[in-house]
Amino acid sequence: MKTRILAIGAVALVAVSATAGAVTTNSNFNVTATVAKNCLVSSGDIAFGTYTPTTGALTGSSTVAVRCTAGTGFTVALSAGQEASYAPRKLKDAGNNKLEYNLYTANTYTTVWGDASGATATQSGTGAGMGAAQAQNLTVYGQLPDNAANQIAPPSATYTDNITVTVTY
Numbered sequence: 001m002k003t004r005i006l007a008i009g010a011v012a013l014v015a016v017s018a019t020a021g022a023v024t025t026n027s028n029f030n031v032t033a034t035v036a037k038n039c040l041v042s043s044g045d046i047a048f049g050t051y052t053p054t055t056g057a058l059t060g061s062s063t064v065a066v067r068c069t070a071g072t073g074f075t076v077a078l079s080a081g082q083e084a085s086y087a088p089r090k091l092k093d094a095g096n097n098k099l100e101y102n103l104y105t106a107n108t109y110t111t112v113w114g115d116a117s118g119a120t121a122t123q124s125g126t127g128a129g130m131g132a133a134q135a136q137n138l139t140v141y142g143q144l145p146d147n148a149a150n151q152i153a154p155p156s157a158t159y160t161d162n163i164t165v166t167v168t169y
Contacts, residue, residue, distance in 0.1 A: 035069055036069070038069050039066060039068040039127065040067045040068075041067075041076070041165055042064075042065045043064045043065070043140075045062060046062045046103075046142040048101070051146075054146060054151060057145045059141070059142060060142045061107075061140060062139070062142070063138065063140070064076055064138045064139075064140055064165055065136070066135065067132070067136070070128060070134075071127060072127040073125075073127075074124065074127060074167050075123070075167070075168045076123045076125075076165060076167050077114065077168070078103055078114055078115070078164070078165060079114075079115070079163050079164040081161040081163055082161055083098075083161075086112050086114045086120050088101060089101055089161060089163075091160055093158065097153055097154055097156060097159070098149075098159070099144060099150050099153050100144070100147065100150055101144040103142050104140075104141040105141070106141060123138050125138070127169075
């Protein structure tokens with residue numbers, strides 16, 4: 001039994017001696033990343049419904065949702081549409097008949113939302129992050145006036161236009 005205890009003690013002494021003589025050294029390295037400026041945009045349609053001449057203007061709205069990296073400033077412009085004019089924009093049918101309308105920055109229908117040329121304005125904001133919950137929602141207000149030009153438009157299946165939303169950041 002005494003021999004066994006001595007043998008175990010000798011093994012333990014060798015292990016302690018080996019650890020006591022070990023040398024360590026260290027190195028550091030950096031971990032980096034950058035976040036690129038980025039924006040995503042989505043938008044919905046505006047459907048004015050059925051226009052009946054002399055019964056009043058039609059209105060509608062849509063939302064332009066902009067998601068940009070936190071702190072990224074952005075500006076949202078709307079194109080003039082197929083007629084390339086903001087004064088006023090025009091919906092067209094298959095026979096090239098037209099209905100006048102416009103898109104505005106507020107439901108007072110006074111400031112045309114365009115590309116900042118002429119008498120048009122853009123909308124601006126600052127990104128809060130790229131998650132869906134951080135989207136900056138901007139309302140586009142549309143109005144199809146009950147004016148003399150629209151009152152002579154012939155009935156048609158559908159009058160349409162296509163607007164491009166441009167986000168600059």
